[in-house]
Amino acid sequence: MSELSFERKAKIAGRTLKNIVLGKPISVSFEITYNCNAKCKHCHLGDYIEEPRLSPEVFARRFVELHPTVAQISGGEPMLRKDLADIIREMRRHDPVAMFVITTNAQNLNEERYLKLREAGIDQFSLSLDYPDERQNEFRRLRKNFEHMSELVPKLVAHGHKDIILACVVQSDNFRDLPKVAELAKEWGVAVNFSTYNSLRTGNTDYLVSSETDLEELGRIVDRLVAMQRDGYSILTSEWTMRQMIRFFRDGRQPGCTAGKRFLIVNPQGTLGPCGLITQYYDSQRQMLREFTKGNECEDCYTSLRVNSEKSLRRLLIDALRVIRQK
Numbered sequence: 001m002s003e004l005s006f007e008r009k010a011k012i013a014g015r016t017l018k019n020i021v022l023g024k025p026i027s028v029s030f031e032i033t034y035n036c037n038a039k040c041k042h043c044h045l046g047d048y049i050e051e052p053r054l055s056p057e058v059f060a061r062r063f064v065e066l067h068p069t070v071a072q073i074s075g076g077e078p079m080l081r082k083d084l085a086d087i088i089r090e091m092r093r094h095d096p097v098a099m100f101v102i103t104t105n106a107q108n109l110n111e112e113r114y115l116k117l118r119e120a121g122i123d124q125f126s127l128s129l130d131y132p133d134e135r136q137n138e139f140r141r142l143r144k145n146f147e148h149m150s151e152l153v154p155k156l157v158a159h160g161h162k163d164i165i166l167a168c169v170v171q172s173d174n175f176r177d178l179p180k181v182a183e184l185a186k187e188w189g190v191a192v193n194f195s196t197y198n199s200l201r202t203g204n205t206d207y208l209v210s211s212e213t214d215l216e217e218l219g220r221i222v223d224r225l226v227a228m229q230r231d232g233y234s235i236l237t238s239e240w241t242m243r244q245m246i247r248f249f250r251d252g253r254q255p256g257c258t259a260g261k262r263f264l265i266v267n268p269q270g271t272l273g274p275c276g277l278i279t280q281y282y283d284s285q286r287q288m289l290r291e292f293t294k295g296n297e298c299e300d301c302y303t304s305l306r307v308n309s310e311k312s313l314r315r316l317l318i319d320a321l322r323v324i325r326q327k
């Protein structure tokens with residue numbers, strides 16, 4: 001984020017406020033393929049899926065129509081699309097302001113592709129890393145994914161663009177390792193964001209942090225992360241969000257979902273969905289607001305896509321000012 005000009009940061013903040021007032025989404029996730037080269041234990045994707053291969057123009061049309069502040073390029077594994085740079089370039093051509101973030105497991109990322117995607121318009125590369133060691137490979141069923149990232153990330157960082165972050169899902173078998181993940185991020189010279197596991201994708205409740213002993217320990221881990229934040233570690237998740245994460249695990253719910261309004265997805269078919277976990281599709285946001293969002297009572301996730309889109313106006317203003325002031 002720190003590479004963006006002051007003018008662009010101000011425009012991003014302005015669009016965010018405007019979209020809230022107009023009921024337009026802040027964040028849209030373009031899930032451009034549901035195929036994936038990984039088979040992560042916390043995800044339902046990974047098997048081959050027959051799906052259409054929509055042109056860059058179709059995604060760009062959706063992007064223009066929805067006019068979000070943040071466009072996430074995700075999936076499945078977005079790097080499986082060979083025309084990925086064309087999709088991003090075509091979207092970017094219509095909009096120099098929105099923040100473009102790609103979420104990837106990095107297995108197919110290298111320096112050449114990184115530079116190409118930057119040139120096409122990506123502002124931030126969010127690389128998924130759930131463990132600070134080789135457990136990553138087994139969990140994602142990706143050969144030497146941890147070793148690949150260990151080698152690649154410092155090389156990308158050396159380009160000096162400050163556009164790499166790590167995305168870590170907090171779950172029962174890795175929460176004790178979160179300080180180590182933050183240490184590793186520091187060592188590699190990148191920031192880290194923590195998101196919260198939910199069982200919607202797989203039905204597997206084992207990865208939820210559920211026992212009282214574990215929840216108390218997670219509380220102490222969060223205390224440590226907050227202290228690390230104060231010591232200058234680049235942990236993007238706010239203390240408030242981390243405490244809410246514990247609340248989500250304890251209560252098994254987090255009310256107030258704004259899917260369809262503040263955030264939504266465009267799927268590989270080019271239709272709209274409220275989130276990647278609800279298989280209801282709509283032709284327009286207006287239809288989705290009417291037929292889904294109005295009666296939505298789902299409380300079953302607390303992922304970053306949701307969290308970051310749901311900040312109160314006050315919190316958004318504080319964050320926008322912080323972003324604008326960032327050097």
Ligand SMILES: C[S@@+](CC[C@H](N)C(=O)[O-])C[C@H]1O[C@@H](n2cnc3c(N)ncnc32)[C@H](O)[C@@H]1O
Binds near residue numbers: 196
């Ligand atoms: C579905 S993946 C798609 C992008 C890409 N294949 C990747 O791994 O980054 C997007 C993010 O969702 C996270 N994720 C997958 N299953 C999840 C779950 N059950 N709860 C929370 N986050 C999950 C992944 O770890 C990843 O960071």
